[in-house]
Amino acid sequence: MTGPGLDREREAFRQSAESKTPRPPLTLVTRERLHSALDLGVRAPLTLVVAPAGTGKTVLLSDWVTRRRLLGQKVVWVPGQTPGSLHGFLERAAELESALMLDPIVIDDAHLLPASTVTEMARVLQQSPHAVRLLLATRYDLPLPISELEIRGMALTLRSRDLRFNDAEATLLVQAHAEDATPDAIARVQEKTAGWAAALVLAARTLQSSGDVVWPLASQRPVLDLLFGETLNTLDPRVQAMLLSTFGVTSLTPQLAAVMSGDGEAGSMLEDLAGSGLLVTAYADSPSSTPLYRYHPLLVELLRRRIAISVDDRQLVVTAQHRSALYYESRGDSEAALRSALLADDAELVARILLGHGPALLTAGEAALVEAAFDVLPAGYVEQHPHLFGVRGLLRRVTGDVAGAVLDAASADERTAESTAEARPARPEDDALAADAVLLRLWESRYGWQDVHAAIERARSLLSPVPAAGDTPHAVLGPERLAWLLIELAAAETWADELDAALSHLDEALVTARMAGHHQLIAAGLAHRAVVQHVRGQGQNAAWSAQAALDAAGEQGLPQEYCARAQVVLGFAAVSGLDLDSASKYYEQVAVADVAGSDTVVAGLRTMLRTMLLVEQGRLGDALTELTTDPVAAGPLPSYLSRDLALLRCWLATLLGDKATVDTQVSVLERTGNTTEAELVRAMTSMEDAQAALKLIEAGLDRPDIYPPLASAAASFRTVLLVRAGDELAAEAALVDTLNRITPQRMLHVLATAGGEPAFLDRLRKHLTGPNPHPFAAAALEKLSSYQPAWSEAGGMTPLARTRPDAHTPPPRRLEAVINGARIKLTAREAEVLDQLALGSSYAEVAQALFITENTVKTHLISLYRKLGVDKRSAALRTARTVGLL
Template identity: 85%
Template sequence: MTSPGLDRERDAFRQSADGKTPRPPLTLVTRERLHSALDLGVGSPLTMVIAPAGTGKTVLLSDWVTRRRRAGEPVVWVPGQAPGSLQGFLERVAGAEDSQLLDPIVVDDAHLLPASTVAALARVLQEAPHALRLLLATRYDLPLPISELEIRGMALTLRSRDLRFNDAEATELVQAHAGNATADDISLVQEKTAGWAAALVLAARTLQASGDVVWPLANQRPVLDLLLGETLNTLDERVLAMLLSTFATTSLTGQLAAVLSGDSEAGSMLEDLAGSGLLVTAYADESASNPLYRYHPLLVELLRRRIATSAKDRQFVVTAHHRSALYYESHGASEAALRSALDADDVELVERILFGHGPALLAAGEAALVEAAFDALPAGYVGQHPQLYGVRGLLRRVTGDVAGAVQDAALADEVASESAPDALADAVLLRLWESRYGWHDVHAAIERARSLLTRAVLGPERLAWLLIELAAAETWADELDAALSHLDEALVTARMAGHHQLIAGGLAHRAVVQHVRGQIQSAAQSARAAVDAGGERGLPPEYAVRAQVVLGFAAVSELELDTACGYLQQVADADVAGSDTVVAGLRAMLRAVLLVERGRLGEALTELTSDPVAAGPLPTYLSRDLALLRSWLATLLGDKITVDAQLTVLERTGNATEAELIRAMTSMIQEDVPTALKLIEAGLEHPDIYPPLASAAASFRTVLLDRTGDDPAAEAALVDTLNRVTPQRMLHVLTSAGDEPAFLDRLRRHATGPNPHPFAAAALEKLSDYQAGWSQAGGMTPLGRTRPDANTPPPRRLDAVVNGARIRLTAREAEVLDQLALGSSYAEVAQALFITENTVKTHLISLYRKLGVDKRSAALRTARSVGLL
C-alpha cells in the first residue's frame, strides 16, 4: 500500500491539476473499438495516442474520460499547455512502487509539455513505471522509453492509422453533420479524406451547406492547409524533398522512391512516415517482399498546390520526372517513361522515347499518349529529326488520318537509306500497309521487308509489328504459308517482349489465315485467344474485327446463328472493317450467309452483287469463297446461268478443282443418279480440295447413294461425311443434305445403332433443330429439285424466235416475265423474287430488248405469241 503522505500528495495534485475536460461535440461518434483499446491500455503505465492535428485525439480522449467519470471512476485531465504541478508530483512519486490507488492521468497536447516535465516523465517511467497510469495525446513522438516499455508489455501506442474512421464510423459522422448525405456522397468523402476526422467533418459541413460535395473543398482549404501544413513543417527537409519528388506516383516502393528522389534513404523515410499513418500508408504487396506506399489524398492535394506556387519545389518534381523517365525506360515500361518525360518537359527525352518506343505504344493502343508527345514537340521539330517521320506516320495511320499517314510514309521513305534500322523498319512497315490498298506493288513491298529482316536487328515490339504487317501483305498476296510462318515468328517475339496487344494482333491475323484455309474451329480458337490476350484494354479495332468475323463464321458453322449475328453486328459497327479488303470481303460474305439463313434471298443477292473494295484483283481465296457463295445462292434460286458464270470465275482464279466439284453436285439436275455420283466421286479424289466444299459434296453423295438403295455404300458415305466435318465441326455444310428427310433418317439410325460415329449424335441434334430459312423462302438445292417425291414442274421454256431471230431468256428474266403477267408492280416483283427494284428494272430492260418492245403490254403480247407465256 502507498503511504498516507503520498496519497495526500496525489489528492492535492488531482485537485490542482485536473483541468477542465473539453466537452465532446454534440455530433460525437462514440468509437467503441478505440474505447476498448484505451480501457486495455490504462492497465499499463503508459498509453500513447500519437497523431497529427485534426485526427480526433482530443475528442476521443474527452469522450472516454466522460464515460469513466459517469461510471464513478476518477480520471485526471491535464492540458499540455498548462501542466500545473505535474512535474512536482512526478518527482515525489518517483520512488513509489504500488499504484493501486493511482488515478489515470490524461495529458492532452503532450507535445506542448516543457522539456523538463517530459524528462521527469521519462525518468519515472524508467525507474518506477508502476507508479503511473498515463495517457498522453501528442502530435509527434516524445523522448520517452516507449519501445522499452512495449517490449515489457507495459505500454500501448495508438497512431494515425488506428484513429482513421472506418466506413461505418465515417458514415455515422458525415450523416451527423449532413443529414441529406447519400451513400454515394459518403463514399466520395471517405475516399478523398481517407478517414481523417477533421476533413470528414469539413466535407460534411460543405455538403450540408451546398447540397453537393465539391472537391477539393475550396471554402475549407485554409483549415486543411493549417492542419496538414503544420504536419509538413515538422518534417526534415530531406523528407519533404522526397515527398515532393514522389507524390505524383499512385503507389511506390522504397526502391522507386529512392530512384525518383535520388535519396538512398527514401525507403526508410517512407517506413517512418507510414508509422504515423496520416501522410503515408503501407500496403502488403503479394507480388513482392517489400510493401507498397500510398500518400493521403489531401497530402497529395496540398503538395500539388505547393509546387504551383514555388519554383524551388517545382524543380524537385521536374527532376523526379526526369529520373523516373529514365528508370521506366530502362525497365521496359515505355508508357510510364513517356508520361514522365512529358512531365519533365524535356524535349530531347520525349523525342528519344518516341522514336525508341512509339510503335510499341501505338500497337498497345496508346495513340492518345503518342499524339500528346508529338504535340509537345516544338514546331518544325520533326522536320529536323526525320527519324520521327515513320513513327508519326504510324500514329496517323492508327488514328485514321490516311492522307497524313501517306505523306509521312513518303517522307520516311525518302530518308530511309540514311536512317537507323528502326527508322527504316517504320518506313517498310508503312509501305507494306500502303501496298495492301494498291498504292504500291505488294510483292515489291514484301521483298523489301524480307530483305530488312535478314540484315537488321530490331527491338522486339518493332520486329513483331513488322512481322504481323508483312504477314498481312502476304495474306493479301496469296502467300499463306509464308504468312503463317511470319505470324508464328511475330507471336514468339511478342511473347518474349510481354506485349499483349501484339500477341493479340498476331493471333487475330492467324485466325483469318486459318479460316480461309477451311480450318474453321482452329481459326476460332486463335480468335478467342486473341480476345483473351487483349485483356482489360481489349483489342485495337484493326485486330478486333478480324477476330469477330472469324468467330461469326465459326458460329455459323456450328449452326449458332444468333451468336453469329451478334459477331456480325460488332464487325459492322467497326469503322475499320470497310477499309481492310480482306475483312470487308469476309464481312460481306458473313452477312450474305446469314441473310440466306433468314430466308432473305433478295437481300443476300444484293450483298453479293459487287466485289468488296479491292486493291487490284482479289486474292484467290476471296475470289473462291465469293464465287462459291454466289453459286450456292444462284442454285437455291434456280439460276443456272449465274452458277455457270461463277464456275468460270473459279477456273479463272485458280480454283478449277472447286469448279469441277460444283459441276458434279449440280449435275444431278440434268443427269441421272449414277452419272452424278461418278462425277462427285471424281471431284472428291482431289487431295487439295477446299474442305468445306468437299464435306458438302460428301453429304450429297450420301443422299444419292441412299436413293440407289445401296445401303452399305450409303452408310460408308455417311461415316466418311462425318469424318470430314468432325475436326472443324462443319455442321453448316450439311444443311443442304439435312433438308432431306432420308439423310436425317439415316443419320438417326446410325447415331442410335451399335457402332455410332462420335460426332453423329451432336450432328443429329443440331440438324434436327435447324430450320432452313432459305427453304421456307422457296430456295431449292439440287437435292431438293431432284427428290423422287418432289412435284417438280416441267422445265420452263426459255427459247423462242422473235422477229426472225432466236432469243433465250435467263431464268431470272423468265421469272420477272411471269410476275408481269400476274399484274405485279415493280415493288411487288422485287418482293416476290427477293431482289431490289433496281434489279427488276435491269432485267426488264434486257427483256424488252430481246422481245423488241418498249413497254409492259407489248412485252406480254409478244411473249404470249411466241410461247414464252
C-alpha cells in the same frame, strides 16, 4: 463447380488478392467498438464503410485485418485501384449453387473499382448474396442493392459519424503523437476536430512540435489544409524534397523513391512517415516483402499547390521526372517512361523514347500518349530529326490521318534511302526508321497505293539474317517493333495469297510478342492467324484463335482493326455450328466497325457473312443485292476470296434456280485456279443424271487439295445419292466419311442441303442405332433435326430437293421410331397433338384445332410423353425431331 477444383480456385484468388495489404501504422489506437461492428457485419453478404478522405477508413480496416489474421482467421485484401482477379471471381460467383468463399473480402478504396466490377458485384449481391462476404471502404455510395439487403438484414453500413473518435479514443490517439499533451489541450483538440481522425493526428503532431495548436477560426482555408501545411513544414527539408519529388507516383517503391529524389535514404523516410498512419500508407505482399507506399490525397493536393507557386519546388519535380523516365525505360516500362518524360521538360528525352518505344506504345493502345508527346516537341522538331517520320506516320495511321500517314511514309522512305547511300554502319535510329518505313509501305500496299509484292520483298530483305552481297547489315529491332513488322508482313502476304508464308511469320510474331509480354501484339497476331485459318477452311481452329485474341487483349480490348478480324471469324464459326443467333450478334459488332481500317480481305468476309445470314433469314432478294458487286479491292482479289465469293454466289443462285449465274461462277472458279472446286460445284448442281454426278463427286473427293467445307458438302451429297441408288453399304461408308470430314472443324452448316433430305437423316438415324456409331453422329442429328431453314420457306430449293424421287408427293406421316433401343408407335391422334405442340399451341388451342376437350389433350400428352421417355413439352419436341417423328 465443387470439390478440389473449387478449392484451388479459392486459394488462387486469395493468393492473387491478398497482396498489397496495408501495414498498420506504428502509432495506432485499436477501436474495439468498430472492430465488433465489423465482426458482426461480415457475417452478412455486405458491409460498407462510407466516409470521406481523412476519416481513418484504411487504418481501421488494416488493424482489423491484422487482428483477424493473428487469430488464424483468413481475410482477403483487395485495393480498389488494382482489383486483380476480383472481376473474374465475381463473374463466376453467382453461377455456383453453394457459397463460393465465406472468408471476408476487404476492398479498400472501392470507389476506384472499374464500373464493370461494381456491376458484377451488384449482380452477385442480387442473385447469390450468400456466395460472398464483402467489406467495402469507399468515399461515396456505390450503385449496389444496399437498401434491399438492409431490409433483409443482409447489409451493414458505417458512416462518418460512426468513424468519429469518441473522447476516450481521441485521448489515446493524441497521446500517441504528443506524449505531454495536457487533458485541456486534448479536450480542445477533440472539440475543434469533432473526432475527425486525420485532423486529430495533425493537430497532435503540431502540438508535439510547437506546444500549442493555433486554430484558424478566421481563416477561410479548411482545417485539414492548414494542419497538413503546418505538419509538412515541421518535416526535415530532405523529407520535404523527397515528397515533392515523388508525390505524382500512385504506388511508390523505396527504390523508385530513391531514384526520383536522388536520396538514398528515401526508403527509410517513407517507412517513418507510414509509421505515423497519417501522410503515407504502406502496402506489402507479405510481412517480409518490399512495401509499396501511397500518399494521402490531401497531401498530394498540398504538394501540387506548392510546385505551382515555387520555382525551386517545380525544378525538383522536373529533375525527379527526368530520373523517373530513365528508371522506367531501363525496366522496360515505356508507357511510364514517356509519361515521366513529358513532365521532365526535355524534348530530346521525349524524342528518344518516342523513337525507341513509340510503335510499342501505339500497339498497346496508347495513341493519345504518343500524340501528346509529339505535341510537346518544338515546332519543326521532326523535320530536324527525320528519324521520327516513321513513328509519326504510324501514329497518323493509327489515328485515322491517312493523308498525313502517307506523307510521313514518303519522308521515311526518302530518309532511309539517304542513310543507305551514305554507306556507313547503321545506327539504332537508322534501323528503327527503316522498320517503320517498311511497316507503312506494307500497310499502303494492302490498299493498292504501293505494289504489294515489292513491299513484301522489302520487308523480307529487312528481316533476313544474312544480307545480300553489297547490302548493308540488316536491322536489329526491339521485340515490339519486330512483332508488329512481322504481323504487317503476314497481313500483306495474306492479301497476296501467300498463306503458308503468312502463317510462318505470324508464328514468329507470336513468339516475339510473348517474349516481350505484349498482350496487344499477341492478340493482333492471333486475330490475323484466325483469318488465315478461316480462309483455309479450318473454321474451329480459326474460332479458337479469334477468341484467344479477344481474351489476350484483356479489359483494354483490341484495336478496331484487329477486333473486326476476330469477330468476323467467330461469326462464320457460329454459322458453321448452326448457331445463327450468335452469328448475328458477331455480325452486328463487325457491321459498326470501320472495315476500311482492316483491308479488303475483312471487308469481303463481312459481306459474305451478311449474305449467309440474309439467306438463313429467308431474305434471298436482299442476299442477292449484297453480292452484286465485289468488295473494293486493291487489285485482283486473292484466289481464296474469289473462291469463297464464287461458291456463295453459286449457292444462292442454286436456291433461286438461276443456272446461268451458276455457270458464270463455275467459270470464275476455273479462271482463278480453283478447278477442283469448279468440277465439284458442276457435279452438285447438275443432279439430273445421278450416276454421272456421283462419278464426278467421287473424282473430286479424291483430290488432296480440295477446299474442306466444299469437300464435306460434296461428301454429304454422295451419301444421299447412294441411299437413293439403294447401295446401303456404300451409303453407310459415305456417311462415315462425311462425319469424319466435318467433325474436326464442327462444320454442320455444310450439311444444310443434305440435312433437309429425309434419306440423309434416315441414314444418320440408322447409323446411330448400329453397333459402332460415329462420336459426332448424335450431335449432328440433333442439330440437323432442329434446323429449320428460312430459305426453304422463302422458295429456295436445293438440287437434291429438285431431283428427289418423291419431290412432288408429300412423304407419309411417320408414326414409328426407335427410342433407347425400343420401337414405339404413335396413334394418329397422338401424332396430331404432337404437330400442334410443334406449332406452339396451348392446350386450349390444341383442343380447339382437333375438336376435342382439354382433358382429352392432356390424356394424349401423358401417353405421348411416356412413349417418348420425356416429361415436358420441350423435351418431347426435341426427341421427336431427333427420331424423325416431326
